[in-house]
Amino acid sequence: MSKLYRPEAFVMPQGIYMDGNSLGLMPHSARRAVERRLNDWAEQAVMGWDRWFDLSETLSPQVARLVGAQPDEVISTGSITTNLHLLISTFYRPEGERRHLLATELDFPSDLYAMRSWADLHGAELRLIPSRDGQTLHPDDIAAAITDEIALVLLPVVLYRSGQLLDMPRWTEYAHAQGCVVGWDAAHSIGALPHNFHDDGADFAVWCTYKYLNAGPGAPGGLFVHERHLGTMPALRGWWGNDKTSQFKMAGDYERGAGAGAFQLGTPGILSLAGLEGALEVYDGVDLQELRARSLELTELLMTLADEQLPEMQMVTPRDPAERGGHISLQWEHNKQVSLALRARGIVPDFREPGILRLAPIPFYNSEDDVRRTVQVIREIVDSGEYREIVDGGAVS
Numbered sequence: 001m002s003k004l005y006r007p008e009a010f011v012m013p014q015g016i017y018m019d020g021n022s023l024g025l026m027p028h029s030a031r032r033a034v035e036r037r038l039n040d041w042a043e044q045a046v047m048g049w050d051r052w053f054d055l056s057e058t059l060s061p062q063v064a065r066l067v068g069a070q071p072d073e074v075i076s077t078g079s080i081t082t083n084l085h086l087l088i089s090t091f092y093r094p095e096g097e098r099r100h101l102l103a104t105e106l107d108f109p110s111d112l113y114a115m116r117s118w119a120d121l122h123g124a125e126l127r128l129i130p131s132r133d134g135q136t137l138h139p140d141d142i143a144a145a146i147t148d149e150i151a152l153v154l155l156p157v158v159l160y161r162s163g164q165l166l167d168m169p170r171w172t173e174y175a176h177a178q179g180c181v182v183g184w185d186a187a188h189s190i191g192a193l194p195h196n197f198h199d200d201g202a203d204f205a206v207w208c209t210y211k212y213l214n215a216g217p218g219a220p221g222g223l224f225v226h227e228r229h230l231g232t233m234p235a236l237r238g239w240w241g242n243d244k245t246s247q248f249k250m251a252g253d254y255e256r257g258a259g260a261g262a263f264q265l266g267t268p269g270i271l272s273l274a275g276l277e278g279a280l281e282v283y284d285g286v287d288l289q290e291l292r293a294r295s296l297e298l299t300e301l302l303m304t305l306a307d308e309q310l311p312e313m314q315m316v317t318p319r320d321p322a323e324r325g326g327h328i329s330l331q332w333e334h335n336k337q338v339s340l341a342l343r344a345r346g347i348v349p350d351f352r353e354p355g356i357l358r359l360a361p362i363p364f365y366n367s368e369d370d371v372r373r374t375v376q377v378i379r380e381i382v383d384s385g386e387y388r389e390i391v392d393g394g395a396v397s
């Protein structure tokens with residue numbers, strides 16, 4: 001068994017949990033950290049701020065390691081969507097012909113809403129890199145869309161539906177060569193694989209912490225701003241981004257904080273931050289290359305078994321390990337019912353329209369047996385026709 005396998009570090013449900021790419025399981029260390037912060041509040045009331053004031057900043061070294069950044073290039077704050085607004089407002093500078101925004105037609109809707117907001121505000125276009133197969137992006141199409149009319153391009157590190165992994169150094173370099181600012185959404189890659197945001201030279205990046213990082217529902221997300229931009233004034237400012245040493249002088253003039261922390265807005269949610277504080281302990285001492293290697297072993301097994309045993313389902317995740325993240329996606333018209341039938345059998349998968357069953361074997365708490373059992377139960381559900389009995393109850397979270 002892999003030494004990364006530590007289900008005892010988590011509150012494990014009955015059955016098999018394959019949905020860590022949507023909401024990671026609760027680490028005991030996260031619960032303890034939240035309880036600690038609750039006790040601070042109970043015992044110290046407002047004096048607790050002595051401990052909480054720079055809690056986000058104190059987490060930065062651990063977060064920075066996960067994304068290959070320097071500690072002052074990252075901050076834990078907001079959500080992906082709010083962080084996108086903060087960063088686009090600052091780094092989107094349309095000028096002359098170079099005025100449009102570029103995303104991909106396979107992006108998570110909130111990224112598109114945020115990007116379109118800024119296109120609308122500036123009377124510009126949000127252009128979308130098309131997908132040939134509706135699941136993945138072809139390198140030629142990415143290259144063709146990044147032109148000298150694009151001011152800012154936002155790309156997903158791992159596509160949320162298909163699990164395709166984009167070549168971050170390649171596209172960062174390419175976009176820069178075309179004169180564009182480039183930002184990345186690492187929602188589906190942080191905690192699943194190593195990153196090198198600093199060396200790759202990304203201008204900015206955003207992520208959430210409730211998926212692979214297990215920090216809890218609605219835990220604060222994170223943002224990265226490359227060192228070369230740390231002197232840039234955030235376009236949208238709040239007192240929590242003020243320099244820490246003068247924040248409580250309550251001056252009318254904003255004094256920019258030194259690092260990416262300058263992009264914070266208001267008072268952080270300390271109890272949610274505590275979830276992240278505790279969850280990060282799980283990663284202490286974990287070699288991210290080993291974690292990635294183990295994740296690839298598990299997804300490889302899953303793909304092989306799905307190929308053998310689930311021929312009616314189309315594998316939409318790229319087979320090349322260099323092109324896939326931490327989850328596997330199978331498409332079949334009845335997969336919404338299949339995913340509900342799986343839950344009824346004690347196996348929690350993930351589902352996204354249209355017909356995409358997403359399965360994420362997590363090295364910390366999933367084993368080869370979990371993978372085998374999951375594929376076997378899907379086969380049984382399909383063969384028995386029990387999925388047909390499932391009434392479509394609307395949205396599947």
Ligand SMILES: Cc1ncc(COP(=O)(O)O)c(C=O)c1O
Nearest residue numbers: 079080081082108110160187208
């Ligand atoms: C790829 C991607 N981008 C953005 C979001 C939205 O994140 P948030 O709700 O933290 O703004 C999600 C949420 O799952 C996501 O998967």
